[in-house]
Amino acid sequence: MTKLRRILCYGDSNTHGSAPAKSWFDSQRFDETARWTGVLAEALGKGFRIIEEGLPGRTTTLDDPIEGASRNGLTYLKPCIDTHRPLDAIVVMLGTNDLKTRFSLT
Template identity: 55%
Template structure:
């Protein structure tokens, strides 16, 4: 049976293309590129949603709390071998008034829920990904009126997520050294960054599920 992986994220997992305003195709979106790299022994379930938060209900958009959707999502794809979570960018919106440490508590709730879910084929394997930070230029871009002051706290997520991963004994990966944000809205990955992220995450998935030493 194929090893099943859920990749759970926001618009940078869904594949938002800031240049076109549409969606990158499957040859670019990082979960689908990772699936291709991993090959026929793996089944990657792509679960990205634009605007998704860790655990927050957005007052202007319905259904964006990752916490509310996580369990049915995992159940629908079970039995699972691994869960990859890359969230937090939308939690940085000024209207939520959170610190980096607050956002990490949202990630912590997600991981705890996933660890306790009856969806695992063998044992829970979870990887937290700290997303690439939102560049300061985003606040003065076309999306700045929606995002507000969001950049500074996004740079705190890597450190705070690492604390959560260490506490809960799950995997952690900082995407920042491997990705670049576009020069239009300064918060979404470039096409090249999707490819780079896919290569690294697929390596971590394979090493984790084949019981090899993971080098991050």
């Protein structure tokens, strides 16, 4: 029996697969096969397990004054890794939300 390789994909709405929404309450999600994590799973094949940990609004290390500290990617990274152990690889896809005007980083 071949060992299943486990890959954690940790990121923001791009990893979550959020589709464009008309309002905050109209949250839609692309189908599993359309999300990049699903495309990755299909490309790698049956010997891999892709674990999606995407949260819309997640930042790299910033507490969001509007959406809350729960969007700080660094804060939840270790508990997330511990939850999904054992892992063979981790893909981190963060940074887009750090460019929000309210953070004044650019």
